Amino acid sequence: MKIQSPQQRILITDDEESIRDNLSEYFLDQGYIVDIACDAGTTISQVEGNDYNVLLLDDMLPDDTGLGILPGLLESRPSLSVIVMTGYPTVDTIITAVRRGACDVVVKPFVLCELIAAVERAVLRNRRLGGEELRENETVHTDSVPVAATGHSSATQAASQVEK
Amino acid sequence: MESPSILVVDDELLIRDLLYDFFHDQGWDITVAEDGQKALDIMQEKRFDVVLTDLRMPTMDGMTLTSQVQKEYPDVPVVIMTGYPSVETAVEALRKRVADYITKPFNVNDLFKRVTSHLLSDGRKENQE
Numbered sequence: 037m038k039i040q041s042p043q044q045r046i047l048i049t050d051d052e053e054s055i056r057d058n059l060s061e062y063f064l065d066q067g068y069i070v071d072i073a074c075d076a077g078t079t080i081s082q083v084e085g086n087d088y089n090v091l092l093l094d095d096m097l098p099d100d101t102g103l104g105i106l107p108g109l110l111e112s113r114p115s116l117s118v119i120v121m122t123g124y125p126t127v128d129t130i131i132t133a134v135r136r137g138a139c140d141v142v143v144k145p146f147v148l149c150e151l152i153a154a155v156e157r158a159v160l161r162n163r164r165l166g167g168e169e170l171r172e173n174e175t176v177h178t179d180s181v182p183v184a185a186t187g188h189s190s191a192t193q194a195a196s197q198v199e200k
Numbered sequence: 201m202e203s204p205s206i207l208v209v210d211d212e213l214l215i216r217d218l219l220y221d222f223f224h225d226q227g228w229d230i231t232v233a234e235d236g237q238k239a240l241d242i243m244q245e246k247r248f249d250v251v252l253t254d255l256r257m258p259t260m261d262g263m264t265l266t267s268q269v270q271k272e273y274p275d276v277p278v279v280i281m282t283g284y285p286s287v288e289t290a291v292e293a294l295r296k297r298v299a300d301y302i303t304k305p306f307n308v309n310d311l312f313k314r315v316t317s318h319l320l321s322d323g324r325k326e327n328q329e
Contacts, residue, residue, distance in 0.1 A: 125291075126287065127286065130287055130291055130293075134290070134293065134300065134301050138294065140291075141294055143287070143291075
């Protein structure tokens with residue numbers, strides 16, 4: 037399912053370049069506006085400065101944990117849908133994600149279609165909550181650098197496993 | 201001020217009795233049910249501020265009950281408690297946007313604080329005061 041207008045803004049945070057590249061390429065091809073971040077500090081400043089619809093947030097970052105910065109992110113952007121990506125899933129991790137307001141957790145290594153499904157659930161939920169009208173009426177300020185589109189995302193890549 | 205109301209759903213009599221006594225002593229209006237279907241039957245007759253449900257139960261399990269409650273009573277927060285926690289059920293609960301996921305055995309005071317926090321965050325405090 038391709039997300040139509042208005043364009044959805046997504047921030048992909050992962051310290052692993054290959055994950056950032058694969059995900060950004062896919063979502064750019066799907067018509068999303070995509071930014072990337074490789075650490076917690078950049079993620080915080082990007083979220084504060086941009087009106088993202090969805091954040092894909094790796095839990096293990098070089099300068100902090102994704103779950104550690106999650107409350108602050110949602111405090112500054114309450115309507116942001118945060119999908120936590122973790123390679124070390126435990127019940128406690130998921131409970132923490134529930135309590136801190138994540139909308140989904142995707143366990144690494146994941147098949148890309150799992151992540152796509154999570155993003156689409158988040159987008160649909162945002163629309164049901166009426167966030168779309170709110171965003172349409174807001175002025176979007178952006179200081180971040182969009183990811184360059186390579187323009188050749190394939191079904192093979194979509195089905196490939198992303199591992200950390 | 202009206203007492204907050206809670207529906208506790210668990211197939212273990214011991215848990216139902218424990219929670220009934222505790223919430224009752226705290227001044228809450230508590231109703232108990234032994235499975236999901238009985239809980240839904242009760243909810244047709246009475247409005248609750250929060251539902252606290254076990255996962256593994258006969259007739260209708262807690263996850264199915266959660267889906268039904270969210271469909272029929274979307275404003276009522278659901279707190280899950282389970283003696284068989286798993287990443288899979290925790291993720292499913294997260295995706296259903298449950299208010300909380302609590303593992304057994306639990307400290308009843310901690311559970312009470314958790315349940316109460318969802319009442320407050322849900323804006324019901326203003327309605328009750």
